[in-house]
Amino acid sequence: MEVLILGAAGMVGRKLTERLAKDGRLGGREISRVVLHDVVPPQAPQNAPFPVATATSDVSAPGEAAKLVASRPDIVFHLAAIVSGEAEADFEKGYRINLDGTRELFEAIRLASDGYRPRVVFTSSIAVFGAPFPDAIGDEFFLTPLTSYGTQKAIGELLLADYTRRGFFDGVGIRLPTICVRPGKPNKAASGFFSGIIREPLSGQEAILPVPDDVRHTHASPRSAVNFLVHAASLDGAALGPRRSLTMPGVSVTVAEQVDALRRIAGDRVAARIRREPNPTIMAIVEGWPRRFDARRARDLGFRAEDNFDDIIRIHIEDELGGTFAR
């Protein structure tokens, strides 16, 4: 079985690649080859039990997507996207990559014809939802994105459903919650502090908390994000029916509950590295975000996230810090 990953150089793409290299299989079938694609050169994993090819191009450029599906990969993971902030700052780039790029990929698969009908796993986002929200967003809540990124993801979901209905491929869309704890350096995303207040204290650094303790948000670990992708790759498409995109489960906690979990796991000294510094700009952005989901369909279909935030912290310590942290 051949696997194509678009957006392979990103955090989730790299972790998915590592997981496939470790498993050697996907959905019970042996992997014969993996192609990693991104706009910057993706890194091939060490010691993969299958050949790995890398490709670097702009998927929205004419003809590029056709090259990527020429070898007829059985599973296509479409993780490539311009992120929320950049899609808002650069309108044309966001539409070109997130909408045109997605359409070029879907069209390349459709035009391959010859009975080719891969599983396409598309990463959507909870940014497809826009305030005002109910207490918990159910599987039938309507899509009213309030960002260009969310609009582009919602359009991707619609295209995914129509191309699937028409039999051009077999699509599954997964709406990822905020991934926490994000490894690496702090970034400028407004949501960055949700990871920062865990990651920085565990590595001996001070972290800034710009919002009140009662802010609620939904999280899943990078490990869960990879589990979602792997599960989506082998899910029975018939069980989904015509509604192909699913809100993924996650852990809904307040910032206070995040801090309490950090204190339980790492102690008072670590938790004391969080400095409260209210930032009205970030508070205003966070106010517009969903807080809680009722991801019943995904759970019923076997998607699993962590049960509690303690586990999310433990996974970070295991996967990123070699099992230890700065006490």
Added chain:
Amino acid sequence: MEVLILGAAGMVGRKLTERLAKDGRLGGREISRVVLHDVVPPQAPQNAPFPVATATSDVSAPGEAAKLVASRPDIVFHLAAIVSGEAEADFEKGYRINLDGTRELFEAIRLASDGYRPRVVFTSSIAVFGAPFPDAIGDEFFLTPLTSYGTQKAIGELLLADYTRRGFFDGVGIRLPTICVRPGKPNKAASGFFSGIIREPLSGQEAILPVPDDVRHTHASPRSAVNFLVHAASLDGAALGPRRSLTMPGVSVTVAEQVDALRRIAGDRVAARIRREPNPTIMAIVEGWPRRFDARRARDLGFRAEDNFDDIIRIHIEDELGGTFAR
């Protein structure tokens, strides 16, 4: 005030043009010029109190949309579309006109920059909804189209909202119910009989009813469709907020209620021209259609349809048959 109508050669486009010619004004402002556009030559109305220009081109072709907005029309009615059946039969044509054409138009307006910010009235459709349905579809029901046409209209709604949010234009989307009584000859649309069982008997012809009498559907007259467009053109955009598309009101009746209304207005002899001839194919298609809407937002914003099906028949007799019918 200059008005541009895309899709001006269609039934609704022609009726809208006639209405503007009769009123000479729109939203309290005098009309200085109207441009009628379609892929086939649109017909200029007789005795319009303003100059009328016509243009014929494929709006999805590069550069064509820019020509249409070069004169900076204040109101843009975007009615142009490949209809449901054709968009399903010809996948590429449907996406090219309904998605690319819409995007070319929106992009042409965005790229005009120079402070140009017209009202754009986009005709969407109840085809954005897909079964299973609640008893009445409310304003927050989610969009799960089950046709390529419905998918393209749902994408148009998303783009309309995002371009409006970004300040490129001021968009209003209106989801039209089935237009009844459609004037003209019978067509092959699966929904054609809803009009046919009124139109044909009133002109002395036999009509075939392919579904059971208890089938329920929502209708608005062509006159109401034009009223919706005129109202949408002058609506206060701020009252809409970020959710720019509205389900229009209509009359929800069963086929039996349609026939009863015809009998009340035109008598037993006319109603007897309906011949029941069950057609399982049409029945299966109609089963997947929405039956009833709770169009509260649109009503609150002042959109009005008929109150009952008798009025829909009377309007047909007045507007299309010169006030009389074949007894």
